[in-house]
Amino acid sequence: xxxxxxxxxxxxxxxxxxxxxxxxxxxxxxxxxxxxxxxxxxxxxxxxxxxxxxxxxxxxxxxxxxxxxxxxxxxxxxxxxxxxxxxxxxxxxxxxxxxxxxxxxxxxxxxxxxxxxxxxxxxxxxxxxxxxxxxxxxxxxxxxxxxxxxxxxxxxxxxxxxxxxxxxxxxxxxxxxxxxxxxxxxxxxxxxxxxxxxxxxxxxxxxx
Amino acid sequence: xxxxxxxxxxxxxxxxxxxxxxxxxxxxxxxxxxxxxxxxxxxxxxxxxxxxxxxxxxxxxxxxxxxxxxxxxxxxxxxxxxxxxxxxxxxxxxxxxxxxxxxxxxxxxxxxxxxxxxxxxxxxxxxxxxxxxxxxxxxxxxxxxxxxxxxxxxxxxxxxxxxxxxxxxxxxxxxxxxxxxxxxxxxxxxxxxxxxxxxxxxxxxxxx
DNA sequence: ACGCTTTCGCTACGAGTCGTAGCGTAACTG
DNA sequence: CAGTTACGCTACGACTCGTAGCGAAAGCGT
Numbered sequence: 001x002x003x004x005x006x007x008x009x010x011x012x013x014x015x016x017x018x019x020x021x022x023x024x025x026x027x028x029x030x031x032x033x034x035x036x037x038x039x040x041x042x043x044x045x046x047x048x049x050x051x052x053x054x055x056x057x058x059x060x061x062x063x064x065x066x067x068x069x070x071x072x073x074x075x076x077x078x079x080x081x082x083x084x085x086x087x088x089x090x091x092x093x094x095x096x097x098x099x100x101x102x103x104x105x106x107x108x109x110x111x112x113x114x115x116x117x118x119x120x121x122x123x124x125x126x127x128x129x130x131x132x133x134x135x136x137x138x139x140x141x142x143x144x145x146x147x148x149x150x151x152x153x154x155x156x157x158x159x160x161x162x163x164x165x166x167x168x169x170x171x172x173x174x175x176x177x178x179x180x181x182x183x184x185x186x187x188x189x190x191x192x193x194x195x196x197x198x199x200x201x202x203x204x205x206x207x208x
Numbered sequence: 209x210x211x212x213x214x215x216x217x218x219x220x221x222x223x224x225x226x227x228x229x230x231x232x233x234x235x236x237x238x239x240x241x242x243x244x245x246x247x248x249x250x251x252x253x254x255x256x257x258x259x260x261x262x263x264x265x266x267x268x269x270x271x272x273x274x275x276x277x278x279x280x281x282x283x284x285x286x287x288x289x290x291x292x293x294x295x296x297x298x299x300x301x302x303x304x305x306x307x308x309x310x311x312x313x314x315x316x317x318x319x320x321x322x323x324x325x326x327x328x329x330x331x332x333x334x335x336x337x338x339x340x341x342x343x344x345x346x347x348x349x350x351x352x353x354x355x356x357x358x359x360x361x362x363x364x365x366x367x368x369x370x371x372x373x374x375x376x377x378x379x380x381x382x383x384x385x386x387x388x389x390x391x392x393x394x395x396x397x398x399x400x401x402x403x404x405x406x407x408x409x410x411x412x413x414x415x416x
Numbered sequence: 417a418c419g420c421t422t423t424c425g426c427t428a429c430g431a432g433t434c435g436t437a438g439c440g441t442a443a444c445t446g
Numbered sequence: 447c448a449g450t451t452a453c454g455c456t457a458c459g460a461c462t463c464g465t466a467g468c469g470a471a472a473g474c475g476t
Contacts, residue, residue: 011450052454056453109324110318113313113316165401172383174380176383192412196408200409219422248463
């Protein structure tokens with residue numbers, strides 16, 4: 001999704017339909033073949049475009065899969081269920097549902113692995129996937145403070161610090177549960193996680 | 209590490225030195241090339257063995273890397289620092305130090321990604337990497353109960369349940385912090401994590 | 417000492433993928 | 447209609463994969 005294209009006002013425009021078809025074909029190939037056996041030739045065939053068209057828009061497999069997987073997280077939003085605990089459980093269940101899809105499982109971890117040796121790729125993942133999730137943590141934290149369920153944030157620096165920790169704990173736990181332990185992040189598990197997390201945060205707020 | 213080889217009592221034995229050289233060469237290649245650009249031919253050359261020798265012992269890249277990475281976790285052990293919080297911090301810092309190494313970063317996530325489509329590989333990861341980590345959680349929990357820092361485990365089923373949650377939270381958080389957020393899991397961060405976790409567990413024990 | 421068995425290093429091979437170049441055509445702009 | 451860019455198609459060299467076949471090396475049992 002390289003949306004900002006200021007130049008190129010003349011000539012034949014790029015087909016937006018082709019973009020959508022390619023990303024959809026990529027997810028389909030991820031489901032059927034997984035990361036390692038996915039080839040760009042195969043994706044091009046599935047999408048009904050030429051292989052060269054694919055290379056004109058993405059520099060390689062990594063970038064393509066990041067964009068294809070990022071779209072899965074578009075549906076993430078913070079529900080208003082009335083209480084902080086219910087809000088957290090809701091958004092975590094959404095996150096777990098996305099991670100339960102095979103195209104997310106085989107694609108996400110693979111690009112993260114590649115990103116450990118490619119800073120540009122890591123930045124792309126951060127802006128198109130991670131930051132979108134992290135925003136939910138900040139919104140939820142602010143709403144909880146407004147409700148009086150958690151003490152207001154002392155200063156912006158500590159607040160950012162706290163949000164980082166929460167985010168790593170929640171996202172990491174769900175990912176680890178789903179992909180490493182290979183057990184479902186179902187309602188019961190999410191409830192237990194939320195309880196431990198909220199008690200920990202409330203206690204930490206008292207003693208800090 | 210296919211250690212149990214009951215048969216094959218005759219003929220030329222397999223070189224144990226070759227095994228060690230291959231695994232070491234694999235880690236070296238992971239550091240220099242990363243997962244996707246690592247080839248078995250290259251590993252064989254580095255290890256000073258023929259490519260065919262490599263294929264006789266491992267069925268493919270996945271299995272080889274699992275074994276190579278698994279050795280990194282051999283050094284993990286539960287320190288006795290006197291208190292539960294200090295014990296947790298110690299073992300988490302060890303875990304973080306391993307994950308900070310480039311061969312672990314590029315290798316571990318890649319094989320986890322592959323394991324989502326390969327049950328045998330997942331099982332191999334579980335027995336040679338995950339279970340070894342999980343044991344530390346159980347030992348730490350038992351020691352904390354003996355010290356009186358946490359209430360004794362009510363029944364084995366709930367205890368296993370609780371250990372699973374703790375394990376996914378801790379391991380997941382460290383992995384996410386290191387590989388996704390790409391920030392160091394240093395002493396300060398580990399202290400914050402431990403505090404939230406312990407307060408959450410203590411609170412959960414009261415109210416359950 | 418002598419077979420027997422298994423592993424080892426080496427070479428060679430077909431199959432498959434990669435990423436790019438070149439070409440003619442299609443689509444859109446002024 | 448001329449200019450510009452995207453598209454589909456074909457072809458290509460370079461590379462990796464996993465396997466087969468060979469002779470030599472290293473142990474074991476008699």
